[in-house]
Amino acid sequence: MEKYAVPVPSSKNSKNPNPITRWKRIVSELNGRISSKCRHEDSQLLLDSYAQVRTFQHHYKTGSDNCPTYIARITNVANHDSPDYFVREGITGIEFDSKGIYLASVTKSGCLTVHDFETLYCSTYGPSSSSLEDETNYLLHISTSHTLDAVRWNPENQDEVACSSRQNNKVLLYDIGYMSSEPVEVLERGRSKFSQLNDKICNGLSDIAFTSADKSRLLASGLDGAIYIWDRRSSNFPCVELNTISQSQLNSIQVDTENRVVFGASKQGIIYAWDLRGGRTSLAFQSLNEVHHPPLISLKVSSVLEKITSLKAQSNIISKEIHSVNIDPSCSYQLAFHLDDGWSGILNTNSLNVTHVHCPPPAWLDGMEIPRLSSSLRRPAWLLSCSIYAVGSTCGKGIHLLDFFPDRSSACHVDFMFQKHYRGQVRIQQRQHGRVILEPNQTDSWNWRVSKQQSLKYTLILSS
Template sequence: MDNYLVTSKPSSENPKFKPRPRPWRRSNLELNGKFDPKYRHSISDLLMHSYSEIGAFSHFYHIDGKPCQTHINNAVNSDRQLQFRMQGISAIDLDNKGIYIVSVTKSGCLTIHDFETLYCQSTGSLPRLLEDESKHLMHLNLQRQLDDVRWNHANQDEAGLPPLISFKLASKLAKIGSLKAQSDIVPKEIHSIDLDPSCPYQLAFHLDDGWSGVLDIYNLRVTHVHCPPPAWLNGASISTDLLYLRKPSWLPTSSIYAVGSSYDCGIHILDFYPDTSSPSHVDYREDVESLSKMNHQRKKNIFVPLSEGVTTCASHPLNGTIIAGTKHSSLLVVSQPRWAF
């Protein structure tokens, strides 16, 4: 065998040390039984990029064999004869186990869907036929405008408390120097607030001009802000679409926030991780982020285009599937397409 060996010439240059990639990070899950929060954030970009629309269900439903009020209003609206305030889904919510979806419309309809049936029909597990209205667990018309709906998660007596503190959100935003230097901070209508299920001190807010952000309720400081371009900058006209109340939703993990665009057909999926590595953090710096060892990929927020304009979102508490309600009273299922795996 020695006859086949060739000695290599000694190199005059000092060999360069190549650092090994970070090994065994995934095995931490097997050792500890849970994801490290920073590791979960480092791979959350893959989750954010995986979302797309996989199903759409228009609200052309019937009650006692006759078109419901939302169905009638949708038909009337095809000729633009109906005021926008009587259109669209105003709120969606899922129960704690993610079994039932409840939604209400501006026209007064309350509908309860079975999530699994809706999801299977979206992914092609069931034949792609017209939606079977007999599968609806409930469909009522309450003869009045409905603006919100919530499951009673605690199922116990309500308790009311007086407010402990109050403040103007505009004053908190004005303390962000980089934001104040680029825009005039004026009081704005708050469309929605919601606590982060994976970080209980983060309170998300959404404003009428499309801005979203996070307030740290421990120190009453705005830590994250997302300011999408105004409609006129993208060539869109400022119309009544901007007057719809929008209700975003947290995803169950990773401090990710889903919010419908104020003028475009789609949703913004925002990284609101409670750290300066989040691209929405007020102290985020791209030059530092590019050198970060923990985040070898630059983080960014995602826009997912959809078939209709979105007014409200809700996320499944177990698998993160997003159910979006639209300005035309449809339900959109936004999740990972089957070929993504």
């Protein structure tokens, strides 16, 4: 066979005559995984894809009569020109269950409604929003005698919904499987062991939180500056009271992902953190004895913002009321806060520094009217990935979708990296926030929740 072989010419003078072709596919095509940085780079497409689909008015009937929320809205419109007239109307809180199937909402007039979200969404292609009072559009509709300000699903029992009011000291728990207008359980705050404030003045509960590790454990923040913890297996009264030194009212609470720390946001612009372990075992929360738990840390947001040199040079930073705090579901050490003047930011719970800030321009700068004062709190929400924070605009009728990615490439980072080096070249990064324009009849107080029904399908729900 050797006589049929063709001799190959010598390649001493040639340099790599057959170079290996460089693989040009992205890494995610090789290992099937999308890195967080890759998601962040493509998140601009997600921000640009959002648009308002439709509005759904709260127009239902209780028996043969219209519900109190709808009556309050009609009355408020009829007396809109009267400067001294005020009536309770509007949605104050909304919450999806863990699977994104059911949507619960509460109103200032005391209505609790639970919708099947798929049915509600499909009605987009049906009749107009003015004819959505059909009973098939909701699973449960209850009218109470007092304002409702917060609603939460029990993560360990998705048939159970908890509601609270800033006007009384009770937490109402409803079971949507019973279809009853009466709560299955009522938790009472009782008289505070440590607060020196008048119970009649600071008697309400502003927010609710469940722990994911125990379905019988529930927390609520009070207007007296304390957080109350109930163990429903033992009593309808709190077993532990977490208090603050200033006793300033708390507007929002958030339990961390490991159920170890609870954060509270106060009207005085202070973020508190309590260690739920209390330095002892969990048995400390099963005793009905008086237990005093001061905060682990307390940070005044305005003082932390003043450490940002570039921000301090451009703005007059003063203490503002904190409306809401939320932990980033895709980055557990990022705690988002939203202030009364519309500012939003990120507190890094590891370093206790503010890493991201969004400061919208004041209304007068763009020639807009100064928004009217509202008693409602704005409660923004996180998208479930990409570290995008949805915030309602305080002056314009729209939504800010803020890029709070935990890296200097985020447009809101205090050390935003304008230039990026890539293979020896310098590229200018052009990161922009998303913005969704809403119908002009929306108000300036927003509550948000995000539903995740598929791996990459997100729905933003706004209430006003």
